[in-house]
Amino acid sequence: MALIELQEIRKHYRMGDETVKALDGVTLDIEAGSYAAVLGPSGSGKSTLMHLLGFMDFPTSGTMLFDGDDVSRLSPSKRAWYRANRLGFVFQTFNLLPRLSVLENVRLPLDYARQARNANDLAREALDRVGMSHRIEHRPGQLSGGERQRVAIARALVNQPKLILADEPTGNLDTKNVERVMELFDALVDEGQTLIIVTHDLEVAQHARSIILVRDGHLVGTEEGGHSE
Amino acid sequence: MIIGSAIIHGVREIGTHKFRSLLSMIGIILGVAALVAMVGVVEGMMSGFRKTFEGTGGIEKLEIERAEPPMEQEAIAHRSPKRTMKDYYALQAAVPSARRVSAEKNVDWSRLQSDTKREWVRMRGTTPETFEIERFSTLPGGRLISDWDVEQRNRVIVLANRNARTLFGNAADALGKTVSTRGIVFTVIGVLEPDDTGSWSRSRVAFIPISTAIHYFAEPDDDTIQDLGLQAERMEDIPVLTDQIERTLLVTHRGIKDFAVETRTEELEEFQKLERSFVYSLGGVAAITLLVGGIGIANVMLASISERIREIGIRKAVGARGGDIFIQFVAEALVISVIGGLLGIIASVGLVELLRSVMPEDTGHVALSAKAMGWGFLFSMIVGFCSGVFPAIKAARLPVIDALRYE
Known part of the structure; x- marks a missing residue:
């Protein structure tokens, strides 16, 4: 059983008269122990995907399972419970x-x-x-x-945590520190940690074992690969 | 645990914004200080009044006042001897359920003369019961006016402590000495204990036997007295006593009802009304001050929240619930108000001291009331809580994503 299963996830916002389809039918499994990089241009929906995976937001429609539990429609305090007990976050701006x-x-x-x-x-x-x-x-x-x-x-x-989400974790670091942080991530994954990194940086993405490509609210591909190749 | 760390965090937050926090506290400080000081003033005044009220016989006291006789008796009114010492003796004999009967002949202001000094006093011709009713006692070594003094028209005098000091330098030295007024010489048999009620009429007074007052200071054919009073054993006895008094005095007054028995319930009610109006008006002032203080805190909290939106976002991202954020900000407001309340209590001590030094003694002692301090502190906490609630709700409801993105 996958740690996270997304089925036909949609996230739509209303902006004035328009409906923005930030995510439009995403289906995705994330296995426990996996090391994935989410890639995509700005506005592709990868941030929205991060927010959903991080229990900071909820989908407009579709189903999200976490550890087998349906978590698509949780109350805010239940989502806070998941953030405190099941998730770890690393941000670009550190947020200490x-x-x-x-x-x-x-x-x-x-x-x-x-x-x-x-x-x-x-x-x-x-x-x-x-x-x-x-x-x-x-x-x-x-x-x-x-x-x-x-x-x-x-x-x-x-x-x-069952899952660590890192949002552009190296965006504010110099090369030496990028290496250091990525080494740390690699080691954590080797110990069995599930890790998802959202990044622009292809070099960083190379460390991951799978890549999730997002564009215009759709998943345009997942590929196995990363640092082993 | 969350509450504990929220309080610690609140204290720290205040530490980082000392000046701003102090400004926001000022309303609370002033509110609490004003509340405690106002209660002190009112309680001081009221306890002065209460002591005077108790000191003049309390609620059980009945007074027999002079009154116009009814119309049909107007023509024969002159046949009444009016209120005299006979009434006093008659009441003592015929109204056994009365605890004390007292009578008084007022001599009014007299200038007492010792060997070296002079002093104006209010001289009262009294019976022994007056001292019990009005709770006067003498310094050791002296005595008060007795039945025998009244019977014998002794020329003896009991001086107020303050007057004895003026006349003889030292209160105890007055005993056995003589003072004179209008050519009549009195021996000082007693000096009253120093008066602590702040009442002016209790500190400048001298007592002589009522018979002596009538004999030496009244017009030759005037044997009337000014005050005739009676103290009931219990309040419930008052209606029966009133009836007995009327029957007795109708006999001594030859059937003419030129007197009225008055109770003091109305006086007490008036006083209670006054007390209430003081409490409401001054309490209102203090409440408004505290309200303004609360608005100040709410304002600072709102400003602080817009500065800390990102912090709220981070806390929520790592697992804080809305409730945790709510508690954190309410705790901060509470810490501000509690510190403000404590400072207010400290300030109130100084304020009360200041009031004591500027207010005339006769208005009663401004008392520092622990109860008022407790209430002030409690109110400041309530105000702090209430003023924290709205900003805290605002903070708790911030969506985590927007808060995290906030620059």
Whole structure:
């Protein structure tokens, strides 16, 4: 059974008198342990796809199964539960809270998942995993871009998510740091983590084992491939 | 857990915007301080009144006032001896259920003269019961006016503490000394305890036996008295007592009803009405101040939310529910108002001190009331909560995608 199954997913918005079909009949399976890159030009619908996969939005029609459960019509707080307990996010702009320490930022998903007991230990472990355990009391503003992104990855890992979604995770990094982050992602996948990266960068997409091409709200192709080839 | 960390976060948030938070607190600070100070003023005034009311016999006191006789008795009204000491003795004998009967002949303002000093006092000719009814007591070593003094028309005097100090330097030194007024010499037998009611009529007063007052200070053929009072054992006795008093006095007044028995319920009601109007008007002022304070907090919270839309988006993206965001912002508003409330209480202490120093003593002591502080604090919390609710709902409802994209 696939971790995520999308069947005929549509997402339509009304903009004034027009209906924008951001996604128009997408069917897609994502297996547990897969490493996929979503590619597509701006406005292709890949962001919308990300939002749906990330439980930040819901489809206009169609069915979405997560771990076998129908999650197409969830209440906002149920979606928040999935974000806190089942998903990890990595963003282009890191999205760390500037007034919280590194440790507090990393434990945030656990706080919202009501897992206070060993939250600090889990957060330290996650920071250790990304090589940032020497900076736990720092504020994000005191870190370099690469360091911030690693902290953000630690935050995405901390709740042991079923799926990590990375939205242009290397967009704000220099070459050296891109490499470092991608190495980290590769290693996570090797450990069995399911990971989806949305990117413009073909080099980044090369790391993935499958590629999902989106255009005009449609899936124009999925191909196996990536770094093995 | 979420609430705890929301509060910690709120404190931190205030720490990063100290000045802005202080500005938003000012309304609450002033509101609470005003509330506590106002309650202090009103309670001070009211407790002064209550003490005076209690001190003059309380609700159980009945007074026999002079009244115009009914029309049909007008022609024979002159046959009544009016209110005299006979009434006093008659009531004592014929109304056994009365706890105390008292009578008074007012001598009015007199200038007392000691060896070296002079002092104006309100001189009252009284019976011994007056001291019990009005709760006067003497300093150790002295005594109050007794039945025997009244019987013997003794020239003895009990001085108010303040007057004794003026006349003799030291209150205790007055005992056994003499003072004179209008050529009559009195021996000081007692000095009252210092008065704490703030009542002016209790601190500048001197008592002599009523018989002495009538004998030395009234017109030769005038044996009337000004005040005739009676204290009931219980409030329920008052109707029966009123009846008994009327029967008794109709005998001594030769059937002429030139008196009226008055109770003090109306006086008490008037006072309670006054108290209520004070509480409502001053409470209204404090409530408006607190409301304005609440609006200030709501305003700052709204501004803070538009600054922090992205933060809200991030928190939601990593799993915060609308409820979590709501709690966070309400907690922040609460923290502001609680700190404001505490500062307000501290400010109220200073304000009350200030009021004490500028307000005349006679208006009663401005009291710092713990109850008012408690209410002030509670109100500030309620105001904080209410002013946080609307901005917090706004924050909680932000769609996560839009909030994350917000620049």
